Amino acid sequence: MNVILVGPPGAGKGTQAERLQKTYGLKHLSTGDMLRAEVAAGSQIGRQAKAIMDRGELVPDEILIRMIGERIGQPDAAKGFLLDGFPRTVAQAQALDTMLAGRKQKLDHVIQLVVNNDAMVERISGRFSCKKCGAGYHDSFKKTKKPGVCNVCGSTEFVRRPDDKPETVRTRLEAYDKQTAPLLPYYRARGVLREVEGMAAIDEVTAKLGKVLGAA
Ligand code: AMP
16 A cells, blocks of 8 residues: 655654554655755765755755655565655656556555644744654653653753754745645545544544554
8 A cells, every 4th residue: 555644844744654654564754854864874965955954945856756766666665655755746746656657556545634834833843852762752742751851761862853943844834835735636636635634632643544544
């Protein structure tokens, strides 16, 4: 089964994809994570992408199309993938269609996490994670039990994404409205788009996604 999660930054795509990948045995592919790994490795793609990502803008289509084209062909995605953060433009969606047709594969579901965009700035700008184990927290919604200490590994070092600053989040939301929202009519016209209310509690959203995907 091949699934795409669509929604603005902060909608919960990554959180839900992590849960669904375990239940359904799908490979969670986050292009944001892939690009951050390229930046951390100092690769050519990482060097091209870093400043664009820090501004909250979209990295050029050719780079993402090549990256995802190589990734979905790998054995760990053979049983199906769960795309988070790709496609983000109609050109990327068209390229994905061509890649899948070439592999005789299809898209089973494109699920839009429907959220209130205005709430996303607060959701994202409070995010931070443990530098050592990656556990995710939030200044208001998910604090550490002991101030300054990771619940999972006890580390006292935390990191924030450079693009989670409120002013950059606003640019990312604008990029979503202008460049990514046009995917919704594109997929609706093809009969694969499903909507799931994304403002509910995390467990409730997971349950609703499970209804769309069917029994694991
Ligand atoms: P994310 O982790 O999905 O919020 O992505 C972080 C940043 O990576 C975005 O703000 C973009 O700069 C870049 N990015 C991730 N996926 C894509 C994509 N499909 N197309 C263009 N840029 C992307």
